[in-house]
Amino acid sequence: MNELRNDCFALPPGVNWTPVDEALERLRSRLHPVVGVDRAVPLAQLNGRLLASDVYAPRAHPPSSNSAVDGYAFAGPITQVPCVMPLVEGRSAAGAPYTGQVPEGHAIRILTGAVMPTGTDTVVLEEDCEVTDQQLHLNGTLKAGANCRQAGEDIKARERILTAASRLTPTQIAVLASVGVEAVDVYQRLRVGVLSTGDEVKPVGAPVTDWQIYDANHPMLSALVTRLGYQVVDLGHVRDRAEEVQAALERGAAQCDLILTSGGISAGDEDHVSKTLQAHGDISNWRIAIKPGRPLALAMFQGTPVVGLPGNPVAAWVCALRFGTPAMALLAGGEWFEPQGYDLPANFSKRKKPGRSEMLRARIRQGQVEVFGSEGSGRVTGLAWSEGLVELDEGARQIEPGTPVRFIPYSSFGL
Ligand SMILES: Nc1nc2c(c(=O)[nH]1)N[C@H]1C(S)=C(S)[C@@H](COP(=O)(O)OP(=O)(O)OC[C@H]3O[C@@H](n4cnc5c(N)ncnc54)[C@H](O)[C@@H]3O)O[C@H]1N2
Numbered sequence: 001m002n003e004l005r006n007d008c009f010a011l012p013p014g015v016n017w018t019p020v021d022e023a024l025e026r027l028r029s030r031l032h033p034v035v036g037v038d039r040a041v042p043l044a045q046l047n048g049r050l051l052a053s054d055v056y057a058p059r060a061h062p063p064s065s066n067s068a069v070d071g072y073a074f075a076g077p078i079t080q081v082p083c084v085m086p087l088v089e090g091r092s093a094a095g096a097p098y099t100g101q102v103p104e105g106h107a108i109r110i111l112t113g114a115v116m117p118t119g120t121d122t123v124v125l126e127e128d129c130e131v132t133d134q135q136l137h138l139n140g141t142l143k144a145g146a147n148c149r150q151a152g153e154d155i156k157a158r159e160r161i162l163t164a165a166s167r168l169t170p171t172q173i174a175v176l177a178s179v180g181v182e183a184v185d186v187y188q189r190l191r192v193g194v195l196s197t198g199d200e201v202k203p204v205g206a207p208v209t210d211w212q213i214y215d216a217n218h219p220m221l222s223a224l225v226t227r228l229g230y231q232v233v234d235l236g237h238v239r240d241r242a243e244e245v246q247a248a249l250e251r252g253a254a255q256c257d258l259i260l261t262s263g264g265i266s267a268g269d270e271d272h273v274s275k276t277l278q279a280h281g282d283i284s285n286w287r288i289a290i291k292p293g294r295p296l297a298l299a300m301f302q303g304t305p306v307v308g309l310p311g312n313p314v315a316a317w318v319c320a321l322r323f324g325t326p327a328m329a330l331l332a333g334g335e336w337f338e339p340q341g342y343d344l345p346a347n348f349s350k351r352k353k354p355g356r357s358e359m360l361r362a363r364i365r366q367g368q369v370e371v372f373g374s375e376g377s378g379r380v381t382g383l384a385w386s387e388g389l390v391e392l393d394e395g396a397r398q399i400e401p402g403t404p405v406r407f408i409p410y411s412s413f414g415l
């Protein structure tokens, strides 16, 4: 794989306040897959993995024409009723096909999933006919091919069934199994380092005093990474000391394809992530027109991209979803994506300054979008309460109950 360029995140001269769409487009254009390929990974290990090459069907599905119902098979159509046909001896069952030929004008007992015997192409449901004295009585017409599943109607042999860069789902794994694919090539899991920073931040379990807070971002971001199917590299927590931040980033660069940091990225005296990246890497501080999450640092550190998320948990979550998830997908060999949302009426009022897009914690109840009562960027309860985000674009000013707003469920980010 090609390495990323050191200055890949640099902003064009004079740009300092970037609309969300532009920021996303810029990210998209500068990233590419950085992971290797695991060859011939068996079906049982494919859930959530990213396909590295297109897959073609080694055989058709279904492989033979077969009956969709329990009933009687014959050569269709039936256009004139009542119709009486003699039944041949024997039957065709799933796993025990009838090997003889059914003569013209005759019918045969058939069960669901059984191969259509030679001489038949149509099946009548057993509820829609009568059998007396080895004779089949039909009282309704039937089209030729009724209740019969044609060989290859779902998948033809050698047809492309899945395309490279798809994230394999349980249902796609079923497609692979249906045509007998035992193993496929997938991208190696993206290794994502998670690092928390801040003198006031302490890992859960450590002793704390009143001026210290527990680290909420590390477990949240680690769970996000795992949920997306990537591998978490725990870079732990460091204090606001340039040398500690640098050492952690060095460990990360040696072990990871991407590093997610939180905190210490704005321009404060103790914002050592941005300072360290400035001194030893190639940083671009993107002031994105989004709330929450105005400061977002994108940097290259010793060849590894670093996404510097804001420290406030809500801003860290929103930025990790909005910018991190498509970026990670692209680096991991998947496709860049624009999370799909839908417009639903708001059940709230809100006044908004134009010029910045806003992402609110939201959920749907009774077909309407409700938002969390507080927009405070440190309110973790609103994160847990929410089932998605409302995205109000840069131009929005006033939302009233009934105004359509764009709701993006968390599932649209791959969760
Ligand atoms: N003069 C300015 N000050 C600030 C600005 C600004 O534009 N000008 N932006 C504000 C916004 S918005 C945010 S967001 C923060 C981002 O700053 P940092 O990324 O440097 O974050 P910190 O200052 O380190 O932390 C912010 C906040 O979050 C808490 N935090 C940090 N890490 C964690 C964690 N792992 N778990 C839970 N909470 C965490 C931290 O204690 C702070 O309260 O800057 C504003 N200031």
Ligand code: MOO
Pocket: 290, 291, 292, 293, 294, 295, 310, 312, 314, 315, 377
């Ligand atoms: O990113 Mo800050 O948390 O917008 O509030």
